[in-house]
Amino acid sequence: MISLILTADLEGVTALQPTDTPENPYFYTFRVQCNSCHEVHPNWVSFNRFEQHEIPGSRGEANFVWKCRLCTQTHSASIIAGPNTVQPQDKRKGQKVIDMDCRGLEFIEFKPDGEWEAKGAESSTLFAGIDLSDGEWYDYDEKTSEEVSIKEISWDVGRT
Template identity: 75%
Template sequence: MPSYLTIEAQLEGVTALQPTDTEENPYYYTFRVQCTSCRETHPNWVSFNRFEENEIPGSRGEANFVWKCRLCTKTHTASIVNGPNAYEAQEKQKAMNIIEMDCRGLEFIEFKPDGDWEAKGVDSTTTFSGIDLLEGEWYDYDEKKSEEVSIKEITWNISR
Protein backbone atom coordinates (compact mmCIF):
# COMPACT_ATOMS: atom_id res chain seq x y z
CA MET A 1 0.00 0.00 0.00
CA PRO A 2 1.52 3.38 -0.94
CA SER A 3 2.39 5.84 1.81
CA TYR A 4 3.58 9.40 1.29
CA LEU A 5 5.83 11.58 3.40
CA THR A 6 4.49 15.09 2.93
CA ILE A 7 5.77 18.49 3.98
CA GLU A 8 4.00 21.80 4.37
CA ALA A 9 6.14 24.85 5.15
CA GLN A 10 6.45 28.60 4.82
CA LEU A 11 9.38 29.26 2.46
CA GLU A 12 10.76 32.81 2.34
CA GLY A 13 13.30 33.54 -0.38
CA VAL A 14 14.04 29.86 -1.08
CA THR A 15 12.47 27.14 -3.19
CA ALA A 16 13.19 23.54 -4.27
CA LEU A 17 13.60 22.28 -0.69
CA GLN A 18 14.60 18.62 -0.62
CA PRO A 19 16.80 16.19 1.26
CA THR A 20 20.41 15.95 0.11
CA ASP A 21 20.09 12.44 -1.29
CA THR A 22 22.62 11.03 -3.74
CA GLU A 23 24.13 7.57 -4.08
CA GLU A 24 27.47 8.96 -2.82
CA ASN A 25 25.77 10.77 0.08
CA PRO A 26 22.43 9.06 0.81
CA TYR A 27 19.78 10.64 3.03
CA TYR A 28 18.65 8.39 5.87
CA TYR A 29 14.88 8.75 6.31
CA THR A 30 14.09 8.36 10.03
CA PHE A 31 10.68 7.21 11.27
CA ARG A 32 8.71 5.72 14.13
CA VAL A 33 7.27 2.44 12.85
CA GLN A 34 4.19 0.47 13.88
CA CYS A 35 3.15 -3.10 13.02
CA THR A 36 -0.23 -3.17 11.25
CA SER A 37 -0.94 -6.71 12.54
CA CYS A 38 -0.57 -6.28 16.31
CA ARG A 39 -0.24 -2.43 16.48
CA GLU A 40 3.10 -2.72 18.36
CA THR A 41 5.22 0.41 17.95
CA HIS A 42 8.99 -0.10 17.69
CA PRO A 43 10.60 1.54 20.76
CA ASN A 44 13.35 3.25 18.74
CA TRP A 45 13.53 5.46 15.69
CA VAL A 46 14.44 3.51 12.53
CA SER A 47 16.43 4.84 9.57
CA PHE A 48 16.98 3.65 6.03
CA ASN A 49 18.01 5.04 2.66
CA ARG A 50 16.64 4.48 -0.83
CA PHE A 51 19.85 3.01 -2.27
CA GLU A 52 20.36 0.13 0.18
CA GLU A 53 18.53 -3.12 -0.56
CA ASN A 54 18.02 -5.79 2.13
CA GLU A 55 16.94 -9.36 1.52
CA ILE A 56 13.46 -10.27 2.69
CA PRO A 57 13.68 -13.54 4.71
CA GLY A 58 11.79 -16.41 3.08
CA SER A 59 11.38 -14.45 -0.15
CA ARG A 60 13.32 -13.66 -3.28
CA GLY A 61 12.58 -9.98 -2.94
CA GLU A 62 14.48 -7.06 -1.50
CA ALA A 63 13.38 -3.89 0.26
CA ASN A 64 14.98 -0.70 1.60
CA PHE A 65 13.72 -1.51 5.10
CA VAL A 66 13.01 -4.96 6.59
CA TRP A 67 11.63 -5.25 10.13
CA LYS A 68 10.57 -8.23 12.21
CA CYS A 69 8.05 -7.25 14.89
CA ARG A 70 9.13 -8.51 18.31
CA LEU A 71 5.55 -9.03 19.50
CA CYS A 72 3.89 -10.93 16.64
CA THR A 73 7.19 -12.02 14.94
CA LYS A 74 5.92 -11.12 11.44
CA THR A 75 8.39 -9.66 8.95
CA HIS A 76 7.40 -6.35 7.33
CA THR A 77 8.99 -4.26 4.57
CA ALA A 78 9.10 -0.77 3.11
CA SER A 79 10.74 0.65 0.00
CA ILE A 80 10.97 4.13 -1.42
CA VAL A 81 9.42 3.92 -4.89
CA ASN A 82 9.35 7.59 -5.88
CA GLY A 83 11.23 10.74 -4.90
CA PRO A 84 12.65 12.67 -3.33
CA ASN A 85 10.64 15.52 -4.83
CA ALA A 86 11.51 19.18 -4.26
CA TYR A 87 9.08 21.34 -2.27
CA GLU A 88 8.58 24.51 -4.29
CA ALA A 89 7.76 27.94 -2.88
CA GLN A 90 4.15 28.96 -3.59
CA GLU A 91 1.75 31.78 -2.80
CA LYS A 92 -0.34 29.76 -0.37
CA GLN A 93 1.47 26.97 1.45
CA LYS A 94 0.10 23.50 0.75
CA ALA A 95 1.31 19.99 1.49
CA MET A 96 3.41 18.18 -1.09
CA ASN A 97 4.77 14.64 -1.33
CA ILE A 98 8.51 14.37 -0.72
CA ILE A 99 8.73 10.58 -1.13
CA GLU A 100 6.35 7.72 -1.96
CA MET A 101 6.86 4.43 -0.15
CA ASP A 102 5.52 0.91 -0.61
CA CYS A 103 4.80 -0.35 2.93
CA ARG A 104 3.83 -3.96 3.62
CA GLY A 105 2.70 -4.93 7.12
CA LEU A 106 3.92 -1.72 8.73
CA GLU A 107 3.11 1.94 8.82
CA PHE A 108 5.28 4.89 9.59
CA ILE A 109 3.65 7.07 12.22
CA GLU A 110 6.17 9.89 12.72
CA PHE A 111 9.04 11.42 10.74
CA LYS A 112 12.24 13.04 12.07
CA PRO A 113 14.16 15.23 9.55
CA ASP A 114 17.60 14.41 10.97
CA GLY A 115 19.78 14.88 7.95
CA ASP A 116 20.97 17.56 5.54
CA TRP A 117 18.49 19.35 3.29
CA GLU A 118 19.12 21.77 0.44
CA ALA A 119 17.26 24.61 -1.28
CA LYS A 120 17.80 27.24 -3.93
CA GLY A 121 17.41 30.99 -3.68
CA VAL A 122 14.30 32.44 -5.35
CA ASP A 123 15.38 34.73 -8.22
CA SER A 124 19.07 34.08 -7.45
CA THR A 125 21.53 31.32 -8.22
CA THR A 126 22.38 30.78 -4.54
CA THR A 127 22.35 27.17 -3.40
CA PHE A 128 21.83 26.53 0.30
CA SER A 129 23.10 23.17 1.56
CA GLY A 130 23.50 21.57 4.97
CA ILE A 131 20.08 22.85 6.03
CA ASP A 132 19.06 21.43 9.43
CA LEU A 133 15.27 21.19 9.92
CA LEU A 134 15.31 19.37 13.29
CA GLU A 135 14.46 22.57 15.19
CA GLY A 136 11.39 23.12 12.99
CA GLU A 137 12.76 26.29 11.38
CA TRP A 138 15.84 27.56 9.54
CA TYR A 139 17.23 31.03 8.80
CA ASP A 140 20.07 32.21 6.54
CA TYR A 141 21.08 35.14 4.35
CA ASP A 142 21.15 35.28 0.54
CA GLU A 143 24.22 37.41 -0.25
CA LYS A 144 23.27 37.79 -3.92
CA LYS A 145 19.85 39.24 -3.06
CA SER A 146 20.89 40.90 0.23
CA GLU A 147 17.86 39.34 1.91
CA GLU A 148 17.19 37.03 4.81
CA VAL A 149 15.78 33.64 3.79
CA SER A 150 13.89 31.19 5.98
CA ILE A 151 11.91 27.99 6.26
CA LYS A 152 9.25 28.12 8.98
CA GLU A 153 5.99 26.50 10.13
CA ILE A 154 7.11 23.05 8.96
CA THR A 155 4.55 20.28 9.21
CA TRP A 156 5.43 16.66 8.40
CA ASN A 157 2.74 14.14 7.65
CA ILE A 158 2.57 10.52 6.56
CA SER A 159 -0.49 9.79 4.49
CA ARG A 160 -1.88 6.66 2.91
Protein backbone atom coordinates (compact mmCIF):
# COMPACT_ATOMS: atom_id res chain seq x y z
CA MET A 1 0.00 0.00 0.00
CA ILE A 2 1.17 3.51 -0.84
CA SER A 3 -0.03 6.62 0.98
CA LEU A 4 -0.10 10.28 0.05
CA ILE A 5 1.16 12.10 3.14
CA LEU A 6 0.82 15.83 3.80
CA THR A 7 2.96 17.72 6.26
CA ALA A 8 1.92 21.33 6.88
CA ASP A 9 1.61 24.06 9.46
CA LEU A 10 -2.14 24.81 9.83
CA GLU A 11 -2.82 28.12 11.58
CA GLY A 12 -6.43 28.88 12.47
CA VAL A 13 -7.85 26.13 10.25
CA THR A 14 -8.69 22.47 10.70
CA ALA A 15 -10.22 19.60 8.70
CA LEU A 16 -8.16 20.27 5.56
CA GLN A 17 -9.06 17.92 2.72
CA PRO A 18 -9.38 17.87 -1.06
CA THR A 19 -12.77 18.90 -2.43
CA ASP A 20 -13.73 15.43 -3.60
CA THR A 21 -17.35 14.54 -4.31
CA PRO A 22 -18.98 12.46 -7.07
CA GLU A 23 -20.28 15.72 -8.60
CA ASN A 24 -16.90 17.47 -8.30
CA PRO A 25 -14.15 14.81 -8.10
CA TYR A 26 -10.60 15.68 -7.11
CA PHE A 27 -8.06 14.53 -9.67
CA TYR A 28 -4.97 13.24 -7.86
CA THR A 29 -1.92 14.08 -10.01
CA PHE A 30 1.30 12.06 -9.77
CA ARG A 31 4.55 11.12 -11.46
CA VAL A 32 4.48 7.37 -12.01
CA GLN A 33 7.29 4.81 -12.22
CA CYS A 34 7.12 1.23 -13.52
CA ASN A 35 8.28 -1.34 -10.96
CA SER A 36 9.34 -3.77 -13.73
CA CYS A 37 11.75 -1.62 -15.74
CA HIS A 38 11.93 1.49 -13.50
CA GLU A 39 10.90 3.76 -16.38
CA VAL A 40 9.42 7.06 -15.16
CA HIS A 41 6.52 8.27 -17.29
CA PRO A 42 7.52 11.64 -18.81
CA ASN A 43 4.14 13.27 -18.07
CA TRP A 44 2.07 13.82 -14.97
CA VAL A 45 -0.90 11.43 -14.69
CA SER A 46 -4.24 12.20 -13.02
CA PHE A 47 -7.13 10.07 -11.82
CA ASN A 48 -10.02 10.28 -9.39
CA ARG A 49 -11.51 7.82 -6.94
CA PHE A 50 -14.92 7.64 -8.60
CA GLU A 51 -13.92 6.41 -12.08
CA GLN A 52 -13.25 2.73 -12.66
CA HIS A 53 -11.34 1.33 -15.66
CA GLU A 54 -11.10 -2.28 -16.77
CA ILE A 55 -7.72 -3.93 -16.36
CA PRO A 56 -6.83 -5.69 -19.64
CA GLY A 57 -6.48 -9.46 -19.23
CA SER A 58 -8.27 -9.38 -15.89
CA ARG A 59 -11.79 -9.29 -14.54
CA GLY A 60 -10.81 -6.46 -12.22
CA GLU A 61 -11.13 -2.70 -12.33
CA ALA A 62 -9.00 0.12 -10.97
CA ASN A 63 -9.06 3.90 -10.67
CA PHE A 64 -5.88 4.12 -12.74
CA VAL A 65 -4.63 1.68 -15.40
CA TRP A 66 -1.30 2.29 -17.14
CA LYS A 67 0.69 0.41 -19.74
CA CYS A 68 4.42 1.15 -19.54
CA ARG A 69 5.65 2.13 -22.98
CA LEU A 70 9.13 0.67 -22.37
CA CYS A 71 8.37 -2.85 -21.06
CA THR A 72 4.68 -2.95 -22.16
CA GLN A 73 3.54 -4.26 -18.74
CA THR A 74 0.08 -3.13 -17.61
CA HIS A 75 -0.16 -1.75 -14.08
CA SER A 76 -2.97 -0.40 -11.93
CA ALA A 77 -3.78 1.60 -8.83
CA SER A 78 -6.92 2.17 -6.77
CA ILE A 79 -7.68 4.53 -3.92
CA ILE A 80 -8.75 2.28 -1.06
CA ALA A 81 -9.07 4.81 1.79
CA GLY A 82 -9.65 8.52 2.08
CA PRO A 83 -9.63 11.31 1.56
CA ASN A 84 -8.87 11.88 5.21
CA THR A 85 -8.99 15.28 6.87
CA VAL A 86 -5.72 16.80 8.00
CA GLN A 87 -5.84 18.29 11.49
CA PRO A 88 -3.49 20.80 13.12
CA GLN A 89 -0.76 19.01 15.04
CA ASP A 90 3.00 18.82 15.23
CA LYS A 91 4.00 20.27 11.85
CA ARG A 92 6.86 17.79 11.51
CA LYS A 93 4.43 14.88 11.53
CA GLY A 94 2.77 13.94 8.26
CA GLN A 95 -0.83 12.82 7.96
CA LYS A 96 -2.32 10.46 5.39
CA VAL A 97 -4.59 12.01 2.80
CA ILE A 98 -5.31 8.81 0.80
CA ASP A 99 -4.17 5.19 0.73
CA MET A 100 -3.69 3.42 -2.60
CA ASP A 101 -3.32 -0.19 -3.64
CA CYS A 102 -0.69 -0.10 -6.41
CA ARG A 103 0.06 -3.10 -8.62
CA GLY A 104 3.31 -2.92 -10.60
CA LEU A 105 3.80 0.82 -10.29
CA GLU A 106 4.82 3.45 -7.78
CA PHE A 107 3.80 7.05 -7.52
CA ILE A 108 7.00 8.98 -6.86
CA GLU A 109 5.83 12.61 -6.74
CA PHE A 110 2.53 14.42 -6.10
CA LYS A 111 1.32 17.70 -7.59
CA PRO A 112 -1.54 19.38 -5.67
CA ASP A 113 -3.73 20.41 -8.60
CA GLY A 114 -7.32 21.10 -7.73
CA GLU A 115 -9.21 22.66 -4.88
CA TRP A 116 -9.04 21.92 -1.17
CA GLU A 117 -11.27 23.00 1.71
CA ALA A 118 -10.88 23.60 5.43
CA LYS A 119 -12.82 24.97 8.40
CA GLY A 120 -11.91 27.77 10.75
CA ALA A 121 -10.53 26.22 13.93
CA GLU A 122 -12.41 28.60 16.25
CA SER A 123 -15.31 29.69 14.02
CA SER A 124 -16.13 26.70 11.78
CA THR A 125 -16.06 29.11 8.81
CA LEU A 126 -15.83 27.08 5.61
CA PHE A 127 -12.86 27.98 3.41
CA ALA A 128 -13.40 26.52 -0.06
CA GLY A 129 -11.37 26.77 -3.25
CA ILE A 130 -8.03 26.54 -1.44
CA ASP A 131 -5.10 26.31 -3.87
CA LEU A 132 -2.06 24.55 -2.38
CA SER A 133 0.01 24.53 -5.59
CA ASP A 134 2.13 27.50 -4.43
CA GLY A 135 3.16 25.68 -1.24
CA GLU A 136 1.25 28.08 1.02
CA TRP A 137 -2.19 29.64 1.45
CA TYR A 138 -3.40 32.67 3.42
CA ASP A 139 -6.88 34.05 4.12
CA TYR A 140 -8.80 35.99 6.75
CA ASP A 141 -11.49 34.59 9.08
CA GLU A 142 -14.11 37.34 9.43
CA LYS A 143 -15.75 35.67 12.46
CA THR A 144 -12.56 35.67 14.54
CA SER A 145 -10.87 38.69 12.91
CA GLU A 146 -7.71 36.60 12.51
CA GLU A 147 -5.49 35.60 9.63
CA VAL A 148 -5.55 31.89 8.80
CA SER A 149 -2.91 30.03 6.84
CA ILE A 150 -1.48 26.77 5.62
CA LYS A 151 2.32 26.95 5.33
CA GLU A 152 5.44 24.80 5.14
CA ILE A 153 3.59 22.32 2.92
CA SER A 154 5.41 19.18 1.85
CA TRP A 155 4.17 16.01 0.20
CA ASP A 156 5.44 12.48 0.47
CA VAL A 157 4.33 9.41 -1.42
CA GLY A 158 5.49 6.28 0.31
CA ARG A 159 4.81 2.77 1.43
CA THR A 160 2.99 2.38 4.70
